Amino acid sequence: AAGGVTQAAAELSQAISFADSEAPVPTPTPTTPTAPAAPAAPAAGGSLRWAISSSFVNYITTTAQGEIFVSGGATRSGGQFQFGQAAGTSYNPATGLGTVSYNGSVRFTGHHGVLDVTVAQPRIEITSPSAATLYVTSGGSRVAFATLDLAAAAKTTASGAVTYTAAPATLTSAGRDRVLSGFTTSLNPVTFTIGTPAAAPNGAVGTVAAASAQPKAQLPATPPTRDGVEIDAENLEALQSGDLVTISVSGFQPYEKDVKIVVYSTPVLLGTADADANGVVTWTGTLPATLADGPHTLTFQGSINRGLEFTLDRAASAAIGQCTVDGATLNWGYKESFRNYIEGIAHGGWELDGLVYEFPEFVWSDGTGSYDDETGTGLVDFGGTIAFQGHDGALNTKVSNARIELAGDTGYIVFDITGTTQGGEAVDQKDVRFVEFSLADAANTDGVLTLSAAGTVLTDNGSAAFGTYSAGETFDPVSFTIPVGSDCGVAAPVDDEAEEGEAAVVTAAIEPISADAGFPVWGWILIGLLVVGAGVGTGVAVQRRRATASAGVSED
Numbered sequence: 172a173a174g175g176v177t178q179a180a181a182e183l184s185q186a187i188s189f190a191d192s193e194a195p196v197p198t199p200t201p202t203t204p205t206a207p208a209a210p211a212a213p214a215a216g217g218s219l220r221w222a223i224s225s226s227f228v229n230y231i232t233t234t235a236q237g238e239i240f241v242s243g244g245a246t247r248s249g250g251q252f253q254f255g256q257a258a259g260t261s262y263n264p265a266t267g268l269g270t271v272s273y274n275g276s277v278r279f280t281g282h283h284g285v286l287d288v289t290v291a292q293p294r295i296e297i298t299s300p301s302a303a304t305l306y307v308t309s310g311g312s313r314v315a316f317a318t319l320d321l322a323a324a325a326k327t328t329a330s331g332a333v334t335y336t337a338a339p340a341t342l343t344s345a346g347r348d349r350v351l352s353g354f355t356t357s358l359n360p361v362t363f364t365i366g367t368p369a370a371a372p373n374g375a376v377g378t379v380a381a382a383s384a385q386p387k388a389q390l391p392a393t394p395p396t397r398d399g400v401e402i403d404a405e406n407l408e409a410l411q412s413g414d415l416v417t418i419s420v421s422g423f424q425p426y427e428k429d430v431k432i433v434v435y436s437t438p439v440l441l442g443t444a445d446a447d448a449n450g451v452v453t454w455t456g457t458l459p460a461t462l463a464d465g466p467h468t469l470t471f472q473g474s475i476n477r478g479l480e481f482t483l484d485r486a487a488s489a490a491i492g493q494c495t496v497d498g499a500t501l502n503w504g505y506k507e508s509f510r511n512y513i514e515g516i517a518h519g520g521w522e523l524d525g526l527v528y529e530f531p532e533f534v535w536s537d538g539t540g541s542y543d544d545e546t547g548t549g550l551v552d553f554g555g556t557i558a559f560q561g562h563d564g565a566l567n568t569k570v571s572n573a574r575i576e577l578a579g580d581t582g583y584i585v586f587d588i589t590g591t592t593q594g595g596e597a598v599d600q601k602d603v604r605f606v607e608f609s610l611a612d613a614a615n616t617d618g619v620l621t622l623s624a625a626g627t628v629l630t631d632n633g634s635a636a637f638g639t640y641s642a643g644e645t646f647d648p649v650s651f652t653i654p655v656g657s658d659c660g661v662a663a664p665v666d667d668e669a670e671e672g673e674a675a676v677v678t679a680a681i682e683p684i685s686a687d688a689g690f691p692v693w694g695w696i697l698i699g700l701l702v703v704g705a706g707v708g709t710g711v712a713v714q715r716r717r718a719t720a721s722a723g724v725s726e727d
Contacts, residue, residue, distance in 0.1 A: 215332040216369025217256025219273040219293055221340075222359040225250070227279070227351070228380065234512065234639055235281025238381035243291065245275020246374030252277050254293055255371035262297070262365050264333065270296045271365045281382075285562045286516055288351055290316070295363060297321070305340065305361065309350040316346035317358055324360075332366030353515035390431070390438040394468040399477035410469070413458050413485045414546060415579050420471045423450040430473035434458060436466075439602070440631050446473075457578040458483065460550040461585060461602035494659035499538030499551045501575060503584065503627075504531045504647035509559075509639075517561025525555030526573075532647070533557060535573055542577065542620065542655045547610065549577040551653055558590075567591045568598070568637070570605070575651060582610045584627065584649065588636045598636055605633040606646050618657035624648040 222228070228250075231237045239247075246253045254273035262269035276291035292308040293316075301322035306313050317340040324338035340358040347355055400420055402410070409416045423430060427446040432454045434441055439459060446452045452471055464483050471477040504510070510531075513519045521528075526535045535553035542549030556571040567590045574585040583604040591597055606627040613622040627646040634642040 215330040215364065215366040217260075217271065217273070217332065217364045217366035218369060218372055219254040219256075219295075219361065219363040220251045220372070221254075221293075221361045221363075222250050223252055223277065223290060224356045224358050227354070227356045230356075230508070230512075231279050231281050231286075232380050232382045233641075234508070235286055236283070236382040236639075237279065237281025237286060238378050240278045240280070241275070241376050241379050242278070243274060243276035244371055245277060246371045246376055247277075247379040248372065248374030251374075253371040253374050255369045256364070256366060257292075258368045260365065262333075267300050267333075268297050270294060271363070273363075275371060282516075282562065282566075285565060286352070290350065295319070295361075303338070307346075307350065312349070314345050314349050315343050316350055317342055317361075319361055330366075332364050334362070334364040336362045338362070351516075353518070355511060355515065390433055390440060391472075392438065394433075394435045394470050394478050395472060395476040396470065396478040397468050397480050399475075400469065400471065400479035402479060407481065410458070411481050411484055413460070413462075413483060414548070415455070415457050417453065417455040418469075418479075419451055419453040420477045421449070421451045422475050422477065423452050423471075424474050425450050427452070427473055430471055432456070433470045433472055434462065435468045435470065440635065442631060457548070457581075459583075459585070459602060459604060460548070460576045460578070461574070494542045494544060494549075494655040496538065496540040496542050496549065496551050496653055496655060498536075499540070499553070499575075499653040500651060501535040501538060501551075501553055501573065501584075502532045502650040505533060505557070506640075506646045507531065513559055513561050513566075517566055518563075519559070519561025519566065521560065522558040523555070524558075526553070526557070538575070538653070540574075542653065542659065544615070544655065544659050547577060547579045549575075549653075551575045551577075551651075565591070575653070576604065577610065580610055582608050582613075582622070582625075582649075583630070584608075596638055598638065600632075600636045603632050603636045604630050605636070606630060606649075608649055615655065615659070618655055618659060620653040620655050621651070623650045625650070 228239065231239060241247050241252065244255055252275075254275040257272040257274045260269065260271045262271050272292065272294040274292065276289060279288040279290075280286060289309055290307045294306045294313070295303050296306065297303040299321075301320070303319040303321055304315050305317045305319055307316040308314075309316075319335075320339040320341075321335055325336040327334050327336070337360040340361050342351075342356065342358050347353060399422070400418065402418055406416050406418060410418075423446040425446060425448050427450065429443045430446065430452045431443055432441045433439065439462070441456055441458075442454065444452050444454045452473070454471070458467075462483060464485055466480065466482050469479045469481065513521065523533070526533055528534070535555055538551045538553040540549060540551035542551070551574060553573040553575070554571075555573055556569055558567070558569045560567055568588070569590045570586040570588055572585075572587045576583040576585050584606050586603050586605045587601045588603050588605075589599045607630055608622075608625040608627045610622065610625075612625060613620060615621075625648055627649050629637070629640050629642055629644040629646060631642045634640060634644070
């Protein structure tokens with residue numbers, strides 16, 4: 172039937188027989204059609220999901236002041252860069268070996284175009300059940316970028332696709348040198364699915380991350396006001412002598428943030444403080460030890476401005492028993508990631524004058540200065556210069572005249588900073604309290620004040636001068652030894668002439684009295700106790716004075 176085409180399910184026929192009309196005609200039996208077989212479900216689409224390097228991404232959006240651009244079919248979602256599987260794969264499910272490629276590109280830029288890194292068209296070559304190599308295209312060449320530990324990944328099979336989840340990735344030397352321009356970083360684990368060609372999962376494209384603009388604090392060149400701060404006599408005396416001071420100023424907005432405390436004549440940002448519910452801003456601190464004696468103005472700058480004129484006179488208020496420092500040492504690595512950047516991506520280094528580099532620290536020696544054991548204040552000068560250079564001279568920053576400033580419970584590393592920042596801006600600032608650190612673990616043992624591996628953080632002034640990191644950024648730990656002398660903090664002995672004079676007074680007072688004159692024996696005992704008691708009382712007073720000074724409590 173139907174011209175020879177055979178399709179039983181659709182073509183039914185019944186033979187016709189001719190007979191007498193009286194013969195019965197047989198009833199045809201219907202045939203049940205057969206349903207066609209369902210086609211096999213296609214394998215799931217393949218994809219690669221990878222954050223590449225969280226530390227490198229953070230570096231791009233902070234230090235490098237750059238951005239990250241995603242294109243070519245790649246997307247980004249939840250910190251993960253996503254690539255869809257490309258057509259053509261040699262992966263063999265039976266052996267678990269072969270290659271699979273993915274589409275898309277991620278570009279990292281920074282340092283105003285000096286840094287430009289692209290990671291594109293990732294391809295994974297599985298060479299054994301436990302190992303694979305991840306290749307990327309960079310600069311027109313395919314580079315073995317990372318090795319993958321498949322043995323440490325979770326392997327699953329579903330819907331005809333194979334997925335490796337969180338395979339640890341290790342950067343290769345070729346990846347470091349040919350892709351990341353010498354930058355060493357830790358890579359994030361890789362998750363990839365081998366299935367059918369597919370688009371990348373939904374996510375963002377274009378510029379997916381960029382450094383946030385960090386406006387620098389613009390300080391008025393002259394005090395915006397010279398009055399409005401009320402201060403009691405005790406704190407005024409402390410301020411004028413350079414000691415620790417606490418000042419509260421009212422009139423600001425309730426809970427106002429980041430009120431700047433600035434001292435003039437040359438504006439120096441001492442820090443910021445927040446107002447309380449009543450609009451009162453309280454600042455506790457010390458003036459820089461490098462601030463010259465003479466007239467100055469302390470200001471609080473926010474929604475309103477308040478000021479106080481005072482005269483700094485450290486020379487007149489120098490503490491008795493101030494100790495001379497000679498032969499101090501300072502060990503500090505500056506910032507490890509910055510050193511790596513200088514020697515890697517920036518293709519630069521540093522030149523030293525007046526100090527040495529002993530991996531992983533810069534070392535200053537022969538520091539001189541002064542220290543007061545009672546107040547915990549002092550200034551030690553090391554000198555020297557570190558000249559950081561990179562990007563064929565585009566980066567040229569010098570930190571010079573290193574000093575350690577001790578201000579009670581807090582210490583500072585102070586620099587003069589000149590040159591060009593990583594942002595290409597000229598800088599020339601003196602006496603910058605660059606980083607601060609706690610002196611809680613400093614100890615005076617046998618006349619040597621020591622501190623070991625105390626954490627340092629960048630100050631507001633340091634951030635404004637260096638132009639790369641935000642205030643509060645962690646820098647390398649600092650260690651120092653400051654010889655202050657074994658007699659530092661010990662009360663000076665009374666000279667011989669004074670002792671003889673005092674003895675003569677006592678002798679003159681008691682000589683006329685004798686036992687023969689009827690003076691009772693208990694009188695002699697009482698006099699002896701009074702003399703001894705006076706000596707003991709003097710010792711107690713000295714000890715209490717030191718303890719009080721150490722606790723930061725007024726002796727009054």
